[in-house]
Amino acid sequence: MESAEASAAQPLLRISSPVLILAGPSPASNELTRRLRALDVKVLSAPSGSAGLGIAEEEGVNLLVADGRTSRRVSDLQEALSGIRSARPDLVALFWVDAEAEDAEVLQLCTSADDHMTGTVGVAEALRRLHLLSGRLPERREGERLVVGDLELDTTTRTVTRAGRDIDLSDTEFRLLRLLMRHARTVLPKAEILQQVWEYDFAGQANIVELYISYVRKKIEADMPRMIHTVRGAGYVLRPAVVQEDPTGSAG
Template structure:
């Protein structure tokens, strides 16, 4: 997850990291002065971008509609973490896949969804289909802790119901393959989940 407290910083991060999903805090107490301009600049040349925008409960409809597009979602009043995560999960499904395929790069680890290849430090890594989906999820959310329930739902499309062992098993498979004799990238956050960094 990348954060920015000013318009210029947000636009620069979006350009550097090829951002496709944005969370913007439009509540009066947290709102940056250039928010409208920042959102407009972030959307330039990014027709596929989606956003989750947070508003005060008394925000006028005109304000909400001026910042949101049909691809976005918004929340008003109480902003809950669990509800935000659910909405972000749904928003990711609205972002179309690139025609050229998705290419993710974290440090010396590279994943190309179009060719279905994974390399680390230039060395090819052979992954099963499930391992590939798991690694892609972790790389898409690099530096963000993902709970086991979210991993299970997005990789296997199961509801979390005592299937923690399945997640742990496949995490160990992927770790062995991408960390073989190299620095660790997948970290366990006790009681919270897993993060790739």
């Protein structure tokens, strides 16, 4: 009972989405990615500065994590930061730097709006700092609104409608549909869906994907043209429904 009360009293972390992680592979970046996704935050990863710049512009990133440790940093980090800041002037960043980093090195990376951590990275501490950095943005950005054909999903209100009809989805169904809509017209393998929605490694768990695809289909396709298609041996794809023409030529 005490633990439940303590949990209820704990303030919730609220982190802007998406978050771009500009870093090579490391235990810290892998764990941070997992923990952010568990908070329903969209995470984007870039192993190079040029890739990070493209993602920041395309996805409207305002929150960045960059690994500036000597053994981990991407080779073109400084150039990438300059380009990203030019494209995203409201961006705030959390930098990971070596414990022995000189002041000049840290100040070259950080602006007054940014934050940094030195030495060994504590992921729980990184999450708290990202929560605080989110509050430094000029205003909290509007949630994501996705539209595919007559299907609409709004992450701010957590609502889904099709042709104006409200559709009630569970949290897992909502995450699954959001993933499909974000990548509309693209075939997503079961392994990727499993990892993105459930955070599982692909290990014989494909049946849960099939089960939830069937749940979502029943809700968004009830008495309406199909939108979610199975691509045998490849995965699933969501496309705008094909409107059947009236053979009589009537518009009504």
